[in-house]
Amino acid sequence: MKKIRIAIVGATGLVGRTALKVLEEKNLPVDEYVLFASSKSAGKKLRFMGRDYIVQELNDLSFDSGFDYAIFSAGGSTSKKYAPIAVSKGCIVVDNSSAFRMDTDVPLVVPEVNPEEIVNNHGIIANPNCSTIQAVVPLKPLDDKYKIKRIVYSTYQAVSGAGKKGVIDLDNGIKNYLTDKSYDEDSGISFDYDIPNYQDNSNYNLEKFDYPIFSNCLPHIDVFLDNGYTKEEEKMINETRKILKRPDLKITATTVRIPVFNCHSESINVEFENDFELDELINTLKKSPGVIVQDDPKNLVYPLAINASGHDEVFVGRIRRDYSVKSGINFWVVADNIRKGAASNAIQIVEKLINK
Ligand code: A2P
Numbered sequence: 001m002k003k004i005r006i007a008i009v010g011a012t013g014l015v016g017r018t019a020l021k022v023l024e025e026k027n028l029p030v031d032e033y034v035l036f037a038s039s040k041s042a043g044k045k046l047r048f049m050g051r052d053y054i055v056q057e058l059n060d061l062s063f064d065s066g067f068d069y070a071i072f073s074a075g076g077s078t079s080k081k082y083a084p085i086a087v088s089k090g091c092i093v094v095d096n097s098s099a100f101r102m103d104t105d106v107p108l109v110v111p112e113v114n115p116e117e118i119v120n121n122h123g124i125i126a127n128p129n130c131s132t133i134q135a136v137v138p139l140k141p142l143d144d145k146y147k148i149k150r151i152v153y154s155t156y157q158a159v160s161g162a163g164k165k166g167v168i169d170l171d172n173g174i175k176n177y178l179t180d181k182s183y184d185e186d187s188g189i190s191f192d193y194d195i196p197n198y199q200d201n202s203n204y205n206l207e208k209f210d211y212p213i214f215s216n217c218l219p220h221i222d223v224f225l226d227n228g229y230t231k232e233e234e235k236m237i238n239e240t241r242k243i244l245k246r247p248d249l250k251i252t253a254t255t256v257r258i259p260v261f262n263c264h265s266e267s268i269n270v271e272f273e274n275d276f277e278l279d280e281l282i283n284t285l286k287k288s289p290g291v292i293v294q295d296d297p298k299n300l301v302y303p304l305a306i307n308a309s310g311h312d313e314v315f316v317g318r319i320r321r322d323y324s325v326k327s328g329i330n331f332w333v334v335a336d337n338i339r340k341g342a343a344s345n346a347i348q349i350v351e352k353l354i355n356k
Helices: 014-026 076-088 115-120 130-146 164-179 231-244 278-286 339-354
Strands: 005-009 032-037 045-048 051-054 069-072 092-095 124-126 148-157 250-257 264-272 291-293 314-321 328-335
Touching: 005 014, 005 076, 014 032, 014 045, 014 339, 032 045, 032 051, 069 076, 069 339, 076 092, 092 339, 115 339, 130 148, 130 231, 130 264, 130 278, 130 291, 130 314, 130 328, 130 339, 148 231, 231 250, 278 291, 278 314, 328 339
Parallel strands: 005 032, 005 069, 069 092, 092 124, 148 250, 291 314
Antiparallel strands: 045 051, 148 264, 264 328, 314 328
16 A cells, blocks of 8 residues: 655644644554754654654755645745645645635635535645634534525634744733732732733733733734735635635624634624524534534533633534524634644545545
């Protein structure tokens, strides 16, 4: 049998290291892995599959040795430069960046939603944006059954989605607050104010965000576009349309970074063309692949970021009728943005490629 070789590009990053963890859990029939990162990490050791792997610097010749698959999680510019080189050497790339997602000849795949697209690849398969993945997993079965007319997304996104530097900003913000001498060291509450209005980030430099993320919400993810939306919002709109194969679907989005380490939460408002029974709709979600319904609010059962962390499923709750329209619902969706939103989704795609 042919030996399978896989390259992990960006192996030292948050998504890359999570990919290693997921690969260990899945133990796919792979003969060899090679881990790549920037020159900064070359020579660094990463523990994987019970042994130490030496991280290699990614360069123009990295794919000459012949890889079957590569998982890229090293940002858009690295993907743009090196994914075409990998493909030219016969490797199929599953790319976590936004570099190729909207290219017409690049499938944008969530295995629970549109696995049939995988075979249409010309060497690159794009992994959607993390906030899009966890939205379309429950939206697809609802679209099939009730035909979606309009979606309103409001997201509450964790700092892990901004990479290592995002996590560092929140961590530094918390440490700075706890060590600030103008605050009561035991309770953390200011002597001067009943409600701490903590704004002081003068003791540390922000690595990622434009403003402190600790004790704050930033209505700004990725760059601003001329139309007033952010690129993250535009990604959610365009990628949802592409994955659901509904190019004219009405969608609007507001994406917000919040001081949570991991797992994105989303409020999704959906209007349908067709009528529905709420019980039947909830049962449809319960039977949908990759969805776990956690919906018993009176008993305090609803999806939470701290519970979703470390899981690959998408957790759905607070499912209720939107009484302001003829046929609509609101629901709350939480998923691990680094696992299902990136690493696990990419590995599920690789798994399907291996088993095809
Ligand atoms: P490195 O750790 O050597 O900088 P994150 O999003 O968590 O910050 O991780 C980004 C990942 O992408 C890291 O593994 C990082 O490696 C990698 N990376 C960034 N730039 C390059 C590059 N030019 N070539 C290869 N890997 C890169």
